Amino acid sequence: MFEYAPAPESRSVVDLAGSYGLFIDGAFDSGKDGNVFKTVNPATEEVLAEVATAGPEDVDRAVAAARRAFGPWSELPGAERAKYLFRIARIIQERARELAVLESLDNGKPIKEARDVDLPLVAAHFFYYAGWADKLAYAGFGPDPRPLGVAGQVIPWNFPLLMLAWKVAPALATGNTVVLKPAETTPLSALFFADVCRQAELPPGVVNIVTGAGDTGAYLVQHPDVDKVAFTGSTEVGREIARTVAGSGKRLTLELGGKAANIVFDDAPVDQAVEGIVNGIFFNQGHVCCAGSRLLVQESIADSFLDSLKRRMATLRVGDPLDKNTDIGAINSAAQLARISELSEIGSAEGAERWSPECSLPERGFWFAPTIFTGVTQAHRIAREEIFGPVLSVLTFRTPEEAVAKANNTPYGLSAGIWTEKGSRILAVADKLRAGVVWANTFNKFDPASPFGGYKESGYGREGGRHGLEAYLA
Structure with a gap:
């Protein structure tokens, strides 16, 4: 068997701060109650950064910012929204090495997977849905489909940046605004994505990111001014979310567990x-x-x-x-x-x-x-x-x-x-x-044009493809 010499990717391409705040209305702040949690490198147990914990007041502020931004954002012509999505996609490509190293540090996944699979797919999803933004009338959901409003999105730790792309890209393309809650163990790439949004000059409030544990996600899901909930994670939490939103009028998509x-x-x-x-x-x-x-x-x-x-x-x-x-x-x-x-x-x-x-x-x-x-x-x-x-x-x-x-x-x-x-x-x-x-005769192959989702306890709704637009349109 071949012996391989170490071939480490450099950590120096990622400039990590000691602490990170919440991203609300286009700016970072430390949160109302000042609580923080630590995110660690699972390969070494080294603390990477302290991250603010969003409480109920913080979630209120994020949802309010998304609601204020919704009117102007949804009224933009689709071609104008597409320009922002294209810009985000290009910035992700430009910063792909930095983001791949960050994802590997915070998540533990091999750098070759983050670099060669995750990041190309992240950019591809934003490119793909940018292309849909001015063609919604031809997507098969009626001649004048309208956005729902504020989307509350909760994502898991296994593909932090890719799951963000799966949810944020179609939401923005269809004219919705977003409050996103990343997983507690992998918040860093979402916070770096906030910087990508600023770099792309996305209007304040269109994307808001609140970090924290399960309580923060629960505040977001329960919030009365959230119109749409999208969740990827465990079947147990998915059941709890379904019970929470039942009868509330909120639209819901769930992508849960599997045993393929x-x-x-x-x-x-x-x-x-x-x-x-x-x-x-x-x-x-x-x-x-x-x-x-x-x-x-x-x-x-x-x-x-x-x-x-x-x-x-x-x-x-x-x-x-x-x-x-x-x-x-x-x-x-x-x-x-x-x-x-x-x-x-x-x-x-x-x-x-x-x-x-x-x-x-x-x-x-x-x-x-x-x-x-x-x-x-x-x-x-x-x-x-x-x-x-x-x-x-x-x-x-x-x-x-x-x-x-x-x-x-x-x-x-x-x-x-x-x-x-x-x-x-x-x-x-x-x-x-x-x-x-x-x-x-293959496995684990993904394409942004192809819908993904499950049956039974694996959830309902589809992400990706034309089908992924439907969950964000009235």
């Missing part, structure tokens, strides 16, 4: 499928709602396929997220590491066989080796609950009908993958899978 099946048939291209399985579950440390966390492999090839998969896993490099050779970075937080560890221990206790390649983990920070479980049944908790980490459960099947039944035997319905050389089989199986996105 990656189905490998006996005629699948093995090397390609192995790469897809690895990408499906170990990309971003498995911190992916649509991760292919259940491998369903046809019984006749199961042993040889698992041998190939284990050989590939043995080459994965775990370590410093800023090293360009790293494949698997740090787990985002101590709390998430504890959950991954607990469910993995339960998998072993319930009789599944656990395997990880030999790899040395750093002494400081939050780390978990890539892991697969074989001998898994549909009754195992590791086959039913979202682990949200680099842990793969392997099940087998004999017939396509059995594969479909096992794939659909989950409370979730976000994504799935099919690996086979037969186009007819792809279409036949995909048609029967209850998943919002089905990939064929």
